[in-house]
Amino acid sequence: MENMETCFKSIPEWYLYDMFFQLCKEVFPDLAIHSLDVAKISALIMKRINNNTEDIQQTFIAGFFHDLGFAFMRETIPMDRITVTFDPEGYYVFNTLPNFDNMADKVHYALISFKALNYTKVPRLSEEYLLAILHHHNPIKDNSKPKVSLISNILFIADKISLAIRAGQFSNINENVCYLKKLINKFNLKQIVLDAVNDLLSNLEDMAHIFSNQHPEKFFKLFALEQRRISLDIATNFFEIIAALIDFRSLFTYRHSSSIAALARDLTFRITESKYDALLMYTAGLLHDLGKIKTPLKILHHPGKLPTCEMFIMKQHIVFTRLLLEKYSELNEIVSISAAHHERLDGSGYPYGFTESQLPILAQLLQVVDIFVALTEERPYRNKIPTTKAFEILDKMVENRKINKMIVNILKEMINEGYSFENVTFLSKILTKDELNSLLSNKIK
Template sequence: MSLRIDLRSAILALSDALDLVGVNDFQHGKRVAMIARETAINMGLPERRLDRLVCGCLLHDLGVSSTAVQRRLLRQADWEDRHIHCETGYRLLQPFSHLSLVSRAVRYHHTPWVDLPADLGETDALDSNLILLGDRVDGMLLQRGLDNPLFNRPGIVEAIVGLAGRELLPEAVDAFIAVASREAFWIALAPRHVQSYLNDLPLSEWRMTIDFPMFGHVARLVSTIVDAKSHFTAAHSLGVAQLARHLGQRSGLTADSLAKVEVAGLMHDVGKLCVPDEIIDKRARLTPLEFSVMERHSFETYQILRHVPGLEQVAEWAAFHHEALNGQGYPFRRSAARLSTEARIVAVADVFQALAQERPYRGPQPVDVIGGILGEFVKRGVLDGDLVALACEDLDGSWRAATLPWSGDGGGG
C-alpha cells in the first residue's frame, strides 16, 4: 500500500484522543509536555532529548480510558492504584519500535525519584521524573482553576519545592523554579495558548513516515484504549474492524480500501473517550441530556482523525457510523447520496457487533435475531440493504468476524 503517515501527526492525534478522557480537564497531557519541556530546556537538555520527553509527556496517560480514573489521578496524588495505568501504558507502547523508546519513562512517571529502579538508565529516569513534575504541577492547576494560571503560581511553586529530594530530583525542581519566575510560562498554560505551543514544536525526531500497515498497529493501540473504557465494549472496535473487512471483501473492495476500512473500524469510537463512564455503563434509558453527550463521540472521532494527513477518507468512514441513508442519523445528517460504500460498511458492522455483544441494558442477541433487527434498520432507511443482505447471507461468518478474538490477518492491523 503506497499511503504513508507522518508519525508526528499520529502522535499528536493520539494526544488529542487522550485529552478527551478528562472531559472537562482538557489538555492535561499537553500542559504536562509544556511544563516538563520548559524545565528541561533550563536544565540544558538538547533538542533531540526534548522531543523524546515531549512524546513521553503526551502519551504518559495512555493507560487511562476511564473518566473516573482520570479524575482520581488528577486530584489524588497519593492514590494507591495510580501505578496501574503506568503499567498499562508501558505494555501498550512496548510493541512499537519507536514509541517503545518512551515506554519506560511512562511506566515510572508516578514513581518518586528516590524509588526509581537502579537499572532504569539516566535518560528514562530523568524523563519519568520530569513527567511526574509536570503532572503534579498540572494537577494543582486543575484544582485551582485554569482561568488565570499566573495567579496560582506562588502556592504551586511552594508545593513543588516541598517535593524536592524525595519525590522530585532537586536539580529538576531548581530548574522549574527558574522557569516559574517568568510570567509568560504561566500565561502560556491557559487553554487558548496550549495548542499553539504544541503546533510550533518541530518534533524533528518524530517527523518520520510510517507505511499504512504500520499505522494499522497504531490504530489497534487506539482501539485497545477505547474498548477498555467499559467491560461492555471490550473488543467492540476490534469486532467492528474485522466485520468491516469481511463485508468489504464480500463487496469487492480493493486491497487498499480493505486496509483503510479496517482502520476506520478500529478507530470509529475513539471519540467515545469523551463520554463519562456513568453514561457508557448506564443500565437505564439515557436522558435527553445524556444522549446529547453520547452524540458527540462520532463528531470527536472526525475531528481527531481528519487532521492526520492521509487519513481524510478514513476519518469520514469512521465518523459516519451513526449516519443514516434517510438523512436522520447524527451528527452530520448525511443522506444516502453522501455516504460512501465504505462508510455504510462501517455502519452495518457497528450495529451488528453491538447487537452481538452484551450491553448494560440487555444481553447479547442470538445470531438469527440479529439478522431480523438489521432488516428492520433497512426498512427504516437507516442501513444499506445490499450490505445487510451480504451479512445475512453469511450470518455465521459475519458473527465470527464480529465476535472472535482479533485475527490480525488484515493489511491494516
C-alpha cells in the same frame, strides 16, 4: 492489488497527541491539563540538560503520555479530590491520594501506560523513555541505566511541579516560583536535574509557558512536533488506544469498536481486495464512536428504551464524531465513513438523512457491520442476539431498502464459513487476564 509498501499515506503525528488531549478534556479535564503540564515542564528541563531536538521531543511525548493508563480507571481523581497537606516546614505532601484498593498492587496505571505505549510503538519512544514512564513515581537513582535514570527523574519532578501549580495555593507566578524553588530541594534527585529545574524556575518566559492554559497545538509547534509525520497504518496502532478509551467507559461496549474495526477491515478486503481500503475501514471502525465520549453514562447504561429527549442526546454522538475528526483535515476520508454509520439508504437514518447516492460504499459497509455487531453484543436492556436472528433482522432491513444487500450477503458468507468477528480488545492484548479483570472490577473509592 496495491504494493503494501506504497499504498499507505502519512498523517501529522500531532493528530495522535491532540486527539488524546481532546478526549481526556471531555471526561478527565484535570488529567488533560496535568498531562500537558508535565510534557511542557519535562521538555523545558531536558532542553537545559541536552539541547537536542530528538531528546526534547521524546521527553515532551513521554511527559504527555506518562499517565495514559490513568484514563482507563473506572473513575479518575479530579484535582479537588487530591488531599494536599503541609509538613511542619510548609511543604506539600502528596501521599494522601484516595485509596486504590488492590488496584495499585495488580494494575498500577504507570504499568498500563508502559504496556500500551510499548505495544503500539506509537508515539515513537525509545526503550529508555518507556522505562522512565514505568518508573516515574519512583525514579531510578543508580547509574546502571543512566538515560532511564535521568528521564525518570525529570518526569518525577515535572509531575510534582504540575500538582503543586494546579493545587492553586498561590495568587501569582512569583509566589509559585518561590515555593517551587524550595520544594524541589526536598527530593533526592540527580543534581543535573535539580540545576536544570532551578534554571527553568528563574526564566519568566518559560514559566509563563508552564502556567499557560493555551491550546496544546501551540506547544506541538514550540517543540517542532508539527513537523513529524507517521504512516497511517502505524498510527492506527495508537487509534486502538483511542477506541479503548471510548469503549472502556461502559462494560457493555468495552470491545465494541475493536470488533467493528476488525470485521469492517476483513469484510472490506474480501469485497475490494484493497489493503488501503481495508486500512481505512479499520481506522474508521476504531474511531466511529469517538463522539460517545460526550454521551452521559446514565444514557449509555439506560436499561430500556430511551425517552425522546435522551434519544436525541444519544444521536448527537455522530455529530460530535464528525466535529472531533473534521479538525484533522488529512483524515477526511475517514470522517465521511465514520460519521455516516447511522445513515440509511432510504434516507431514514441520522443525523443528516443521507440517501444511497450520498453514501460511499465503504460508509454503507460500516453501517451493516455496526448493526450486526451491536445486535450480537449484550446491552443493558437485552441479552445478545444469536447470529441467525441478527441476519433475519438484517434481511428485513435489506427488504425495506435501508442497507446494502450485496454487503449483507458477503457478510453472511464470511460468518457461515466460520469467521469470528469478536476481536480481541486492546486491553486484553497488553494485560494478563488477572490484570484485566482487576481493572474491569475496581473503582477508586
